[in-house]
Amino acid sequence: QSVLTQPPSVSGAPGQRVTISCTGSSSDIGAGYDVHWYQQLPGTAPRLLIFGNSNRPSGVPDRFSGSKSGTSASLAITGLQAEDEADYYCQSYGSSLSGWVFGGGTKLTVL
């Protein structure tokens, strides 16, 4: 069982907007640690999508955005495209575990 909780799956039609939530606790996200997001396309390694809650690395489309509030964070994807179909993971730091923690992952299906 993952420290950070994500919905197992979300779906949306092309062009629509979807959000993926990431819920933590007072020991991780709520303790002030930032949230980072990764995209994992089928059969490939994870790729950094968002760092520091809301920052996009170079090359990541601005259709992807992130936010954080309290003990939770969200990843939003607008203008959904078929190529966005992937697994998405949130990551933070867990002070009670003295280590980095991931969410269980969310599978995005583009209908």
Added chain:
Amino acid sequence: EVQLLESGGGLVQPGGSLRLSCAASRFTFSSYAMSWVRQAPGKGLEWVSGISGSGDYTYYADSVKGRFTISRDNSRNTLYLQMNSLRAEDTAVYYCAKAVQWQGDYYFDYWGQGTLVTVSS
């Protein structure tokens, strides 16, 4: 662009040992912390271990503490993970990842392609 190339995975019996390597290139290896992250078949990501740029500080998930040892050779731009007393639940793809310090925290900006470790008799 940054390159991370893992090797050393394979089939090992329960209780056995294996050493993974990650050859890094196209960045100043000694300036960055590094981590190992694993993914069991069909499962999510699990952070395993991390090491500072100098190698002076190491960190482990509870699930591997006392069994795995992370190390690095900055002269060879290579990261290692020595895995002992392997269990079936250690079966996973192991990724090495470059860590970037961010406001007292770290995120992983580049990942290798992974190497599969299978623990089975």
